Amino acid sequence: MELSEEQTAGIRERILKQLAGELGIAHGRVKTAVGLLDEGNTVPFIARYRKEMTGELDETQLRDIEERLQYLRNLEDRKLEVIRLIDEQGKLSEELRGAIELSTKLQEVEDLYRPYRQKRKTRASVAKEKGLEPLAEWMLSQPRRGSLQDEAAKYINAEKGVGSAEEAVQGAMDIIAEQIADDAKVRAWVRRHTHDHGVLHTAAKDASVESVYEMYYAYQEPVKRLPPHRVLAINRGEREEVLKVSLEVDPARIHEYIAKQYVRPESVVRGELLAVVEDSYKRLIAPSIEREVRGELTEKAEEHAIQIFAENLRNLLLQPPVKGKVVLGVDPAYRTGCKLAVIDPTGKMLEIAVTYPTPPNNKVEEAKAKFKALIAKYGVELIVIGNGTASRETEQFVAALIAELKGQRSLQYLIVSEAGASVYSASKLAQQEFPELDVAERSAISIARRLQDPLAELVKIEPKAVGVGQYQHDVAQKRLEESLKVVVESAVNHVGVDLNTASPSLLSYVSGVNATTAKNIVKYREENGEFVDRKQLQKVPRLGAKTFEQCVGFLRIPGGRNPLDNTPIHPESYDVVDKLFRELRLELSQLGSAELKEKLGRLEPEELAVKLNVGVPTLRDILDSLQRPGRDPREELEAPIFRSDVLQLEDLKPGMELKGTVRNVIDFGAFVDIGIKNDGLVHISQLSDKFVKHPMDVVSVGDTVTVWVLGVDEKKGRVSLTMKKPK
Known part of the structure; x- marks a missing residue:
């Protein structure tokens, strides 16, 4: 359906107004944000480097705009499609067009389209084929005089399959029942009433069977009070065929409402129409509305579960790294033994071993000798144990070992979640990193590295496998993956990435960088040596000007030619920094010095911004970055708890x-x-x-x-x- 420029502009403006109203953000700021997104800018880039343009919209607000913008654009596309389909049937009135255009939800559009949708064979469509539509229209005209039987007798036609007046009346009633069921106003009211007054009932298919769903074997709760986690638990019980689930609501009030719309008291067909109302609700409306209400409950429950997972994942990814220590990672097991991996402070694997201190082998002394040898050889300071099978026995062994070494060296241990470690170990990425190692040995490395840099290690694992979710296997997987990808991207760009040590997995989450570009960056690094200047990124194959603009501020080069390359300051602002240093009569080499910090602390950003011809928000960010160059925001968080003795x-x-x-x-x-x-x-x-x-x-x-x-x-x-x- 071709639209004029004026129509396209109208739709665009309608979307902007709805976004501004829904999100409570000024229209101008929404318009700017949408423009920036449409130009191919990423949310982290806009949030960090385009603050003046958006009025300092934060990442959450920008994500909300981006998500709702996609929904509203899809909604507008569907409206146009529905208008076209109805128009092609020659049934599009101006009133209907207006109602479709003013719809704010997809469900409203689908309700309006329902009467015109191509249906499979129904009782109503069969009755229409028999020529009974005029009789249905006569009944809906609510006649005060006349006889339904006499009117129906006119439609007896053996050739068309109408053998009696009763058959004709039944066919007409089927047509009316479907018309009521397709009424957008009726459906909206019944849907709302069912949500507000319905009760969800659950029962056991077989009450003699023990299961985790026993609390739902004879359970009921009002729909509007059902908490999200309960909705997902009930859904799973039903899917596993342990529970029977039904949504019940008193039909009397619903019959009364529909009758008011379709039945007049003085009509000669009042009795038949009241029967149609009951039939339409029971046979056509109630089953589909139950599916829709339960679908909406599920959608909201999934969205809630995804939000919980996303928040937990972000906090997990932003755990403070434990730097500067040699770590011994332990992947515990019984029969196959504990796999050990010694990792240097940069995450490099130094040595792999296997010991058997747990049942059934119980080679405790031999294992102690191996642990002591590795600890002494590499100066191990921390032992990190995965929390899977045999972790408790391994922990007891390690605690006893530490007690033996007390006085000789300072040694502590920590248990970390090994969720997803096996997923990583068997992945193509792990095979590329450590082709010579088996799956369990790679797992020990992953466990050790999780302590040294949780973010860098956990990005290698499919986000939903890291073990901080709630019902993550019961939600829409595509939506879950999209949301978690956004969380990882946000965390990675919040922290920043060392361009010379980052893996392709980590780089692929940097603003503007995709998996191919990430591999090209690593390949360039391997072939040409470490990056010494951010500008070198422009030489990486398939890393164009737009990608450079989006990613460069989030990539760090410690010890590079330009000290600013180790800060979040974007190269587009380097000239502002040059002017600032001239103003302060300092050299860039003094970055990080006490003198610079003291001078920066005395500055008034509002006055200085005018002198330097830069926006105040950008200047504030520049001053903060200069105060703490190379800062890792995670280091301000509390370090994990290290232990030296076991608790049972x-x-x-x-x-x-x-x-x-x-x-x-x-x-x-x-x-x-x-x-x-x-x-x-x-x-x-x-x-x-x-x-x-x-x-x-x-x-x-x-x-x-x-x-x-x-x-x-x-x-x-x-x-x-x-x-x-x-x-």
């Missing part, structure tokens, strides 16, 4: 105070690593003395928290904790 479930007593690390945050609480095999649960009711709407309002993945033991279930290996200080 049997050691725990109610009231005991412990320090722990938050490993996962979900709707009903937070799981905290307190140094035993299984994480303890702090239920949402135990997070604070004040009311907590959601656990994320109180804790985040990676937080170090003080907890007290509430209870211990040794049989199930579960510990309940509280963050409320005992009185």
